[in-house]
Amino acid sequence: MTQSLTSRRLAPLATPTDLEAHATKDIAAALTALLADVFTLYLKTKNFHWHMSGRHFRDYHLLLDEQGDQIIAMTDAVAERARKVGGTTLRSIGHIARLQRIPDNDADFVTPDDMLAELREDNKQLVSILRQVHQTTSEYDDFATTSLVEGWIDETERRVWFLFEASRTV
Structure with a gap:
């Protein structure tokens, strides 16, 4: 029985695909790095949701909760695409930390205006990352x-x- 379990653990995750090996490698790597950024943005969005304060607390708290739900909904689809094209994806929090391009925010206090501005910039960075992934997947006709x-x-x-609109003063 032990030998059977060991041999199963050593079996490769070779998902069948018509993509060439280099396409699988590039697409899965792009999706895995994207997934690290999506998890990072999700946690930062929830961090700010949990620590929101001020006179617009309710509106901002609900906005960030809604955005967090939208962001976390991406994770399974991103990871499953990496597997469907024949690759692998994230395996741990440490793996996320090694790949993330969106920075963490561990500050004890962040003003509501700074929270919204930082998340706006992080989401803009994610758009740029998504465009890079799009370029990769388009190149391989995925x-x-x-x-x-x-x-x-x-x-x-x-x-x-x-x-942007929530943080406008006029």
Whole structure:
């Protein structure tokens, strides 16, 4: 029985795909790095949601809760695309930390205006990252991933827009 379990653990995760090996490698790597950024943005959004304060508390608290739900909803689809194209994806929090490009915020206190501004910039950075992933998936004619990325770009641009409008003073 032990030998059977060991041999199963050593079996490769070779998902069948018609993509060439270099395409699988590049697309899965792009999606895995994207996934690290999505998890980072999710946690930062929830951090700010939990620590919101001030006179617009309720509106901002609800906005960030809604945005957090939208961001976390991306994670499974991103990870599953990496697997569907024949690659692998994140395995741990440490893996996320090694790949993330969106910075953490561990400050004890952040003003509501700074929270909204930081999340707006982080979402803008995510749009840029998504465009890079789109370029990679388009290059290899991975139409399914490209289509998903286009939807995520639209959702992320919407978050940028809402964060911008919520932080306007006029």
